[in-house]
Amino acid sequence: MENQMKNDRREFLKTSGRFGVVSTFFGLNSLHVFGADSKQSKSEYSNNEVNSMPSQNPFLKLNNGIQMPFIGLGTYELRGKSCIKAMQDALKVGYRLFDTAQMYENEKEVGIGINTGLKTQNISRKDIFVTTKLSNDMDYKETKKQIDIRLKNLNLEYIDLLLLHREFDNSEAMWKAMQEAYKMGKIKSLGLSNFSQEKFLSFIKSCEIQPVLNQLETHVFFQRNKYQKILNENHVVLQAWSPFSKGKNDFFSNKTLLDIGKKYNKTPAQVGLRYLIERNISVVPKTSNIDRMKENIAIFDFKLDSKDLSVITNLDTQKSSFGWFKG
Numbered sequence: 018m019e020n021q022m023k024n025d026r027r028e029f030l031k032t033s034g035r036f037g038v039v040s041t042f043f044g045l046n047s048l049h050v051f052g053a054d055s056k057q058s059k060s061e062y063s064n065n066e067v068n069s070m071p072s073q074n075p076f077l078k079l080n081n082g083i084q085m086p087f088i089g090l091g092t093y094e095l096r097g098k099s100c101i102k103a104m105q106d107a108l109k110v111g112y113r114l115f116d117t118a119q120m121y122e123n124e125k126e127v128g129i130g131i132n133t134g135l136k137t138q139n140i141s142r143k144d145i146f147v148t149t150k151l152s153n154d155m156d157y158k159e160t161k162k163q164i165d166i167r168l169k170n171l172n173l174e175y176i177d178l179l180l181l182h183r184e185f186d187n188s189e190a191m192w193k194a195m196q197e198a199y200k201m202g203k204i205k206s207l208g209l210s211n212f213s214q215e216k217f218l219s220f221i222k223s224c225e226i227q228p229v230l231n232q233l234e235t236h237v238f239f240q241r242n243k244y245q246k247i248l249n250e251n252h253v254v255l256q257a258w259s260p261f262s263k264g265k266n267d268f269f270s271n272k273t274l275l276d277i278g279k280k281y282n283k284t285p286a287q288v289g290l291r292y293l294i295e296r297n298i299s300v301v302p303k304t305s306n307i308d309r310m311k312e313n314i315a316i317f318d319f320k321l322d323s324k325d326l327s328v329i330t331n332l333d334t335q336k337s338s339f340g341w342f343k344g
């Protein structure tokens with residue numbers, strides 16, 4: 018399975034609605050709302066600002082009206098007890114969004130960690146958002162079965178967001194099964210990952226239920242400006258995977274990010290995440306270290322100025338740090 022997924026992953030390396038943005042805070046007020054039901058125009062999507070934020074975890078409003086936290090915890094490579102502990106720690110320090118996948122082979126541990134955390138920390142299920150992904154190319158019947166396995170593995174009554182992990186030969190048939198699970202209430206939102214711009218535009222034409230987001234490699238070295246514009250025009254949120262480019266290109270010691278961070282007493286990790294958040298990009302940084310979890314979520318109490326933004330924009334190489342997505 019692992020090997021098959023590695024091959025699949027290599028494969029997507031090769032190939033590879035409407036939405037609104039809300040700055041709503043847990044238990045706090047709403048700043049800007051750009052939603053399907055909002056009267057604001059499309060052009061305003063790009064003008065949304067996440068400014069003057071208190072130290073909370075704000076939300077994006079998806080094209081189906083559901084609110085999703087801006088920041089979540091990535092779980093790739095988290096395994097066993099340390100995965101369970103990471104989920105509980107993350108809940109403790111304020112994370113409410115968790116990103117896993119069939120391929121990560123940790124859904125059970127993610128589920129145990131979340132369910133235990135909810136009980137012991139007295140958090141309501143409705144206040145958390147769990148994403149998983151279908152990682153194998155499957156026919157309609159197998160997809161239906163695999164959706165139920167995801168629910169069983171996670172030990173949840175519903176999944177907040179189910180993604181197609183990449184473009185598959187059977188993407189349309191898989192989406193059909195996903196739409197049915199959505200209508201049955203097993204899944205609250207449907208989305209994509211690693212779809213090229215071309216495939217994204219053709220695929221959404223075939224969807225009865227539109228994807229709410231596309232999860233793509235996105236970070237300061239690969240900023241996705243053009244693709245984000247296309248997603249915005251279709252009301253689909255961009256969510257960044259590997260928002261630190263997994264430390265590649267010396268992300269954590271990058272001089273530009275370090276220098277900007279000094280002005281705000283923030284680390285390169287915080288500056289890099291804040292940059293994406295200011296562009297209304299959701300982020301799922303991964304760490305199993307509670308101090309880093311705290312650091313990575315402490316990005317809502319400062320705002321980059323226009324000079325910072327343009328300097329960081331210049332870091333864009335317009336290329337994948339992993340060499341596996343054609344965009």
Ligand SMILES: NC(=O)c1ccc[n+]([C@@H]2O[C@H](COP(=O)([O-])OP(=O)(O)OC[C@H]3O[C@@H](n4cnc5c(N)ncnc54)[C@H](OP(=O)(O)O)[C@@H]3O)[C@@H](O)[C@H]2O)c1
Nearest residue numbers: 091092093116210258259260261262263286302303304305
């Ligand atoms: N859809 C897809 O195809 C796809 C592909 C890749 C990833 N993803 C998702 O995106 C998530 C994030 O991507 P990723 O895990 O590849 O990489 P990432 O989040 O860009 O980087 C994770 C790395 O950064 C380190 N790190 C985290 N916070 C740090 C900090 N504040 N200072 C210094 N180092 C820090 C982590 O180390 P420690 O853990 O030791 O702290 C880990 O080595 C994944 O976990 C997964 O959920 C999706």
